[in-house]
Amino acid sequence: MIYSFIQKGGARPMSTDSEHIRDERREQIKKAALKVFAQYGLIGTKMSMIAKEAKISDGLSYRYFKSKDEILTELVQSAVDGSNEAFAFIGSMPGTPVEKLRVLAQEILQEDNHSFILMQQVFAAREVPAEVARIIADYDPMSIIGALTPIVAEGQKNGQFIDGDARELANWYLTALVGLMNVNTSEYEFYSRPTPEFMLRLLLKH
DSSP states (O other), X not given: OOXXXXXXXXXXXXXXXXXXXXXXXXXXXXXXXXXXXXXXHHHHOOHHHHHHHHTSOHHHHHHHOSOHHHHHHHHHHHHHHHHHHHHHHHHHSSSXXXXXXXXXXXHHTOTTOHHHHHHHHHHHOSOOOHHHHHHHHTOOTHHHHHHHHHHHHHHHHTTOBOXXXXXXXXXXXXXXXXXXXXXXXXXXXXXXXXXXXXXXXXXXXX
């Protein structure tokens, strides 16, 4: 699954300087937490580690978030919202099926896709905070396959993609991307992730 963030446009309400500073500090902590969670996992992550990554004191971190569970909940909600927006965007963006699936691969295979890694950890965890459990219970991962299937089917109709069940091919393509994203590249000296062009060969007619 892809868990990318899409910047939301539109006018925003005016805020005071203190509110602006508070919002910036919260985003700074959440960004740091995302990286720490991705690296150390849900259990291994501590508030002190998040504070260190954010370059603030432990005490200051607790002024903005009561616990790492509160931070995790906000990160998961943002990731789910981002996933829904990202797949809606890919489905509606102009371009050929090849171009759309190339964008998908580029997004998932980013080296710093910490949001994606975090969500994989959440789905694999035996136990998560109650609010996180509620968020993921309302989220249907299979909707992603549903969003990709028409793109694959269009590519087959255009003669770009191989024959076969479009939903099954979409599932295989996404599964391959997910599996590659789960590889910790730092553990393998000579390993590097494949390019989007290479991944597209799974579907392209030769």
